Amino acid sequence: MSESVFWRVDKIRYEGPESDNPLSFRYYDKDRRVLGKRLEDHLRVAVCYWHSFNWTGFDVFGAGTFDRPWFRVSNQLEAAEMKLKAAFEFFEKLGAPFFTFHDRDIAPEGATLKESNANLDRIIDKVEVEMQRTGVRLLWGTANLFSHPRYMGGAATNPDPEIFAYAAGQVRKMLDVTHRLNGENYVLWGGREGYETLLNTDMKREADQLGRFLSLVADYKHKIGFKGTLLIEPKPKEPTKHQYDYDTASVYAFLQRYRLEREYAVNIEANHAILSGHSFQHEVAYAIQNGIFGSIDMNRGDYLLGWDTDQFPNDVQEIALVMYTILKGGGFTTGGMNFDAKLRRQSIDPEDLFHAHIGGMDTLARGLLAAEKMITDGRLDAIVQERYAGWKGELGERILSGKASLADLSDLVLEKGIEPKARSGRQEFIENLLARYV
Amino acid sequence: MSESVFWRVDKIRYEGPESDNPLSFRYYDKDRRVLGKRLEDHLRVAVCYWHSFNWTGFDVFGAGTFDRPWFRVSNQLEAAEMKLKAAFEFFEKLGAPFFTFHDRDIAPEGATLKESNANLDRIIDKVEVEMQRTGVRLLWGTANLFSHPRYMGGAATNPDPEIFAYAAGQVRKMLDVTHRLNGENYVLWGGREGYETLLNTDMKREADQLGRFLSLVADYKHKIGFKGTLLIEPKPKEPTKHQYDYDTASVYAFLQRYRLEREYAVNIEANHAILSGHSFQHEVAYAIQNGIFGSIDMNRGDYLLGWDTDQFPNDVQEIALVMYTILKGGGFTTGGMNFDAKLRRQSIDPEDLFHAHIGGMDTLARGLLAAEKMITDGRLDAIVQERYAGWKGELGERILSGKASLADLSDLVLEKGIEPKARSGRQEFIENLLARYV
Amino acid sequence: MSESVFWRVDKIRYEGPESDNPLSFRYYDKDRRVLGKRLEDHLRVAVCYWHSFNWTGFDVFGAGTFDRPWFRVSNQLEAAEMKLKAAFEFFEKLGAPFFTFHDRDIAPEGATLKESNANLDRIIDKVEVEMQRTGVRLLWGTANLFSHPRYMGGAATNPDPEIFAYAAGQVRKMLDVTHRLNGENYVLWGGREGYETLLNTDMKREADQLGRFLSLVADYKHKIGFKGTLLIEPKPKEPTKHQYDYDTASVYAFLQRYRLEREYAVNIEANHAILSGHSFQHEVAYAIQNGIFGSIDMNRGDYLLGWDTDQFPNDVQEIALVMYTILKGGGFTTGGMNFDAKLRRQSIDPEDLFHAHIGGMDTLARGLLAAEKMITDGRLDAIVQERYAGWKGELGERILSGKASLADLSDLVLEKGIEPKARSGRQEFIENLLARYV
Amino acid sequence: MSESVFWRVDKIRYEGPESDNPLSFRYYDKDRRVLGKRLEDHLRVAVCYWHSFNWTGFDVFGAGTFDRPWFRVSNQLEAAEMKLKAAFEFFEKLGAPFFTFHDRDIAPEGATLKESNANLDRIIDKVEVEMQRTGVRLLWGTANLFSHPRYMGGAATNPDPEIFAYAAGQVRKMLDVTHRLNGENYVLWGGREGYETLLNTDMKREADQLGRFLSLVADYKHKIGFKGTLLIEPKPKEPTKHQYDYDTASVYAFLQRYRLEREYAVNIEANHAILSGHSFQHEVAYAIQNGIFGSIDMNRGDYLLGWDTDQFPNDVQEIALVMYTILKGGGFTTGGMNFDAKLRRQSIDPEDLFHAHIGGMDTLARGLLAAEKMITDGRLDAIVQERYAGWKGELGERILSGKASLADLSDLVLEKGIEPKARSGRQEFIENLLARYV
Secondary structure, eight states, rough: TTOOOTTTTOOOOOOOOOOOOTTTEEETTTOOOOEEEHHHHHHHHEEIIIIIIOSSSSSTOOOOOOOOOGGSSSSHHHHHHHHHHHHHHHHHTTTTTTEEEEEEHSOOOOSSSHHHHHHHHHHHHHHHHHHHOOOOOEEEOOOOOSSSSTTTTOOOSSSHHHHHHHHHHHHHHHHHHHHOOOOOOOEEHHHTTTEOGGGGOOHHHHHHHHHHHHHHHHHHHHHHHSSEEEEEOOOOOSSSSSEESSSHHHHHHHHTTTTTTTEEEEEEHHHHHHTTSOOOOOOHHHHHHHHHHEEEEEOOOTTTTOOOOOOOOOOOHHHHEEEEEETTTTTOSOOOEEEEEOTTTTOOOOOHHHHHHHHHHHHHHHHHHHHHHHHOOHHHHHHHHHGGGGGGGGHHHHHHHHHHHHHHHHHHHHHHHHOOOOOOOHHHHHHHHTTOOO | TTTTTTTTTTOEEOOOOOOOOOOOOSSSTTEEETTEEEHHHHHOOEHHIIIIIIISSOOOTTOOOOOOOOGOOHHHHHHHHHHHHHHHHHHHHOOEEEEEEEEHHHHOOOOSHHHHHHHHHHHHHHHHHHHEEEEEEEEEOOOSSSSSGTTTTTTTSSHHHHHHHHHHHHHHHHHHHHHTTSSSEEEEOOOOOOOEEEEGGGHHHHHHHHHHHHHHHHHHHHHOOOOOOOOOOOOSSSSEEEEESSHHHHHHHHHHTTOOTTTEEEEEEEHHHHHTOHHHHHHHHHHHHOOOOOEEEEEETTTBBBOOOOBBOOEEEEEEEEHHHHTTTTTTTOOOOOOOOOTTTTOOSSHHHHHHHHHHHHHHHHHHHHHHHHHHHHHHHHHHHHHHHGSSSHHHHHTTTTTTTTHHHEEEEEEEEOOOOOOOHHHHHHHHHHHHHO | TTTOOTTTOOEEEOOTTTOTTTTTEEOOTTOOOTTTTHHHHHHHHEEHHIIIOEEEEETBBBBBOOGGGGOOOSHHHHHHHHHHHHHHHHHHHTTSEEEEEEHHHHHHOOOSSHHHHHHHHHHHHHHHHHHHHHHHHEEEEEEEOSSSSGGGGSTTTOHHHHHHHHHHHHHHHHHHHHHHOSEEEEEEEEEEOEESSSGOEEEEEEHHHHHHHHHHHHHHHHTTEEEEEEEEEOOSSSSSSEEESHHHHHHHHHHHTOOOTTTEEEEEEEEHHEEEEEEHHHHHHHHHHHHEEEEEEEOOTTTTSSSOOBOOOOOOOHHHHHHHHHTTTTOOOOOOEOOOOOOTTTTOOOHHHHHHHHHHHHHHHHHHHHHHHHHHOHHHHHHHHHHGGGGSHHHHHHHHOOOSOHHHEEEEEEHHHHOOOOOOOOHHHHHHHHHHOO | OOOTTTTTOOOOEEEETOOOOTEEESSOOOTEEETTTEEEHHEEEEEEEEEIIIIIIIIITBBOOOOOOGGSSSSHHHHHHHHHHHHHHHHHHHHHHHHEEHHHHSOOOOOSHHHOOOOHHHHHHHHHHHHHHHEEEEEEEEEEOSSSGGTTTTTTOOOSSHHHHHHHHHHHHHHHHHHHHTOSSSEETTTTEESOOOGGGGGGHHHHHHHHHHHHHHHHHHTTTTOEEEEEEOOOOSSSSEEEESSHHHHHHHHHHOOEEEEEEEEEEEHHHHTTSSHHHHHHHHHHHOEEEEEEOOOOOOSBBBBBBBBOOOOOHHHHHHHHHHHHHHOOOOOEEEEEEOOTTTTHHHHHHHHHHHHHHHHHHHHHHHHHHHHHHHHHHHHHHHGGGGGGGHHHHHHHHTTSHHHHHHHHHHHHHHOOOOOOOOOOHHHHHHHOOO
């Protein structure tokens, strides 16, 4: 179709590191075998609907800058269909195996929930056709419980139970839709589940409400037979001053408190990680160690800015460490790498959307290939194993197995006059080793 | 004794807000009745040994600036005794009901654990005498598991199990000492329980080690019949890049993971709270809501600096909110307000130590009196109650009791065409109300 | 007019600290004499148009929440007139002596600059009438050079000189308008004068462009005989990653570099100060010390958030210190206290706008009254004077007057064996003193 | 000498990227020609004395961890000599062309300035011999005006003029020493030139004192005929709450204010840059654009920590951008890359010091080689040139040359109905391009 916003771009192909074609992959070679699996199947890349097709380029200080044809159509269902075509054309040309969306990204909100649901049904029919046609799959669906003014004070944590009910209605519908589209996960991001000020907030009560909400969602999932994973996405702040799903540890505390730790995993976003004061790798490692790792919202933040910049990733070293951690944790099961990333507001050409995703996917591929080297080489792991070797000895075993009491250990030190010998942590040596892989 | 470092200062007395005597309290009227209890019994103020008597005024960029007589004595046990006298003279003149200390604050480390324990015993004999003489009590004791080079890679989380054992030896001794001195709590601050780099760290293993350590400590506490509360003190970073006890939520996740949530509570430090990205009030409220609130390390940080400045508190509004939260949570049981605060490095006169604590105690007292007004007045609470009133209605009850499923709620909204009515969050109104109390 | 959005509110009056009427001032007693001047004339409070009348309550994550009648009018000039009436009704009822606005706040942008100017002229005629009627004056005008997509890459610093010219056209018009309305200042906030990435930016060239722009503005001001002060408003980031007017020091460096330091002063915003890593008081003190202090954008930020929250001020201690600094610097001349502050997004009732401004004005008044006490009492100043007393002695004079060379001073120390005696900085003592005033 | 702390390490050689020898360079091939100059002459690497030979591994929470032989020698002059030998052995084995030191790093402080100077003279005699022997040169010298308690309230900005005089004595001596050793620069880092609280500070007076001090230093430099560059090192905070040399812009504002902008340049530290909220590249670009770029203190910080971690650099992409900026600015003249970086506290083996510097030098070399590609390729520069091409047209020239007034430009836009056409900023495209070089 000549009027397509992406007509100037052909299918993006892998052309190797030396290619001078900016509209090609240099590293993302989807069929390359990496540790016994296709590269594509390791990364499970998804394109998101909201940033790439709904966002106009506006920010708090200025109006939209992107001139996409569907922004100019006043009939919103028509606009949604036009957008849908463009989106699937993009997914297909890019070669992304997955996509993700909120209910309100893909179909317009109506005057009532009934109307909204009808709008959604109408568009989902067409989504199904496009998915069939292209083979693009749904990594996860989610409901937007934060943009409409009704949610200004939260959804599940709102002081008004009717708003809780409304949110329940939206989530139920989107779970149905996600199930229908064979989505591999369902995500809950607590957009306004938090507070602006403790002065008007009953935090305990809101936690109980949220616990109840998540229980209802898990129940419903089982009832309809949805086999995907339920995911919670931590974020420390923005839009609210304090978000309850602050970081993975907060979410883990919450899940245990409400006995939901087997029902939910986390969808970790790189930019959210650093906003909460942790490295991206830390959040992933923490989730894996506690059995709640699910999926990734892939982007990068700016360490010198205090808000979510949602830039496309370009730091191969960071990705290599994260991929190394994920691979050592067993790799993705239902999860994947969703580009929750947006163009810079000045990147107004449709081609920029390709450049952004190509750069992101190449970065992920380079990171994966570096992680492959780290694992194959084995030296990094050996250093860590060696460092803790003492714990495999007799004393270590006695301690960990609970055979030695505090008094026993104290007596041991007193009797033997133990003064442990210091050993180097070798951080710089290991950093140099890491530089060999990236 | 004429050579006392504090000889120029007499006992500090309450003289009322109009007093022009800088060495008097203007608000800290210990016997004043506040909500049915003595002001002193609400605040349970403690002076800490480490900052006030051990710290020389050094920092990373420069040598000590405080000329205290015990720093000039080369025999360390003699110095410890001289320091002890000065400390109790200070507690007494100030009128603080409690003090706190680490094992190594009060008695010098020896060449072996045995020697260190002997040093400790010798000084503790004298501490007991001083406590008897003055009536000053021990809010809590703790072991220093971070200053000696052996702990450079952590104590319980060290890659070397001998160091775990050494730490066990220290904690056992200090638990014994704390028990002997009728301490009301015992604190564990994970000074170097964290990592410098994930590259050389097995975070899962270290968590298991820490879980084991805390279990051993709890077992030992019960064995010796110590009735005080075990406290963990969250801190996000410094000295390590990442501390495992990052914030209260991280600690709560950890305690639940290792089934220790009934054995431990938290000792929340104001400065640590803001370093972890939370307000002081948030940390307190979160701990109370989850039943793990224990005690307070009272100080203030500088919001524009990224390290622990440990300044004395002077923000009445912040303290009022925190005291309001504590009082509504039932007030302190075994916990209290320990001044984990230090003089500025240029405040070299012995009198400065009095000014700092007087200012801090007056700030706490003003905060408490403001909180009393907030509670007595009741308007703040009424606004919050009113905001959530809907949850006491039928729909709210059905939701929270688990009677309504996701589908039920969805049906309700669809059938009734519910569109909840927006209500103002009234933040500015409430902030103006707050301004009436402080 | 019955349909007025503010019809439920009467004129706000001073009723004293004990008043229980939330729609009254408790401290802002405009005619009270403070250090020989009316309180109102010290503070010179202004209400801003953009946050209070144009902002819909939207944020990056959600739609507007405020239901103001002019948002529902489709004819934009009609809407502008309706808004204008509401704004002046508000100014009058509040009793604010000043207001401030951008060109695009008050009249809609047209298809061309010519149309925009015509729209502006039409509304300004009515503004003039309202100013006459109410006596409300214009603290400053400014041009919005950041919201329209044309400015996405900056205005004066844009890579396209036509955009520079367009910006020149807007500023010229708004300078004319400000002059016509007897505005006391004209403000330039470099909304997008900065960069997103250095990769596509020629920072040197952009600085030269900005220097040229500011020179042209100063020339034009003199040409038309505008006697108000030209002000630059520092901000470190947001919307751009790096704003050139980062903080007062950066602006001062720039002004000197382009020899404009006598043409421009700064308009310091409290929230911008902390985003740049400085205290509000620091920025004010720095500007005064270098002779470039102009005016204040009054608000507060949240120290734990990394973006401009633009909340209304409520920290009396901070305001007291700032007012003390301003008063010691001679007080405002053309400048004033503009509330560049916005309601929280949930504060949707029209009354909330009153509560917010009342709370802000009462906070300023309390701060001013505290500063008055600090000055009258004189102890704070005496301590500082005494601390530097040595510089009034012979050695100090010789050094500052340039009579002693480096070698002379070295010789002096060597010959006399000088080892200066340490003196306490007394910070805690002074903080306690400060607590007496607030 | 068998007892050398570094006896296990031989001279470090370049062995190429494939070398498996961790004690070899993989990229730092000092004689490689890069853009017409030897790699070594581009980078001008220096090793610093303070972190590498004086620091014991202590931090605020714990004692030193490094067991260097000179820490065990009680006679301080003997220790200084032993340290000196080790340092030069290290410089030589590493192959660093430069070193740097403070007066008190290299020789012990005496009871008086006279004694200190005598100590310094004695050691400098030996330094001269070692420099002769090894060919290692002095990049810069500096005086420590922050560690001794006398400087707790600042040196030049101290409230006591005698301390100013003492500091003058130290700087005079170190300027003499630096001159004698043919140092290429002399650095002033304002370690405690700042404040802890504005409450006890006369900031204007302190600025005047500092201006006077810097003038005296410049005068003395000319008097003795020292041809090196005088450098100021910006840092925003730590140890003080606010350092006057906050960032390069603050320094530039100050230098202009005191008419010193031709006498001083800046020594930019990577870690200090990010602590002040700027990227490292930004600080370098800003200094170059304003003609005050001097030298680099090479290290890296941790973006998630708020203090100076002084780690060795390992981010090739960051270094590539900085080297690109420096090369385009003409490269170093007297400046160089001083490793103001320290081992992690757990890196206690002497070999760790080699690993750290090798990793750092390899990172610099990789960055330089990437920058060479960026320059040779030319595409990055072409994109920027093209982006600003409009400014070389007629309108651009008229504006920049001052021929067009504000009114002229306004008239132009109004008459021609100009609405500039938007062009993409292409950030993601350029980031992908950058990924080709690193």
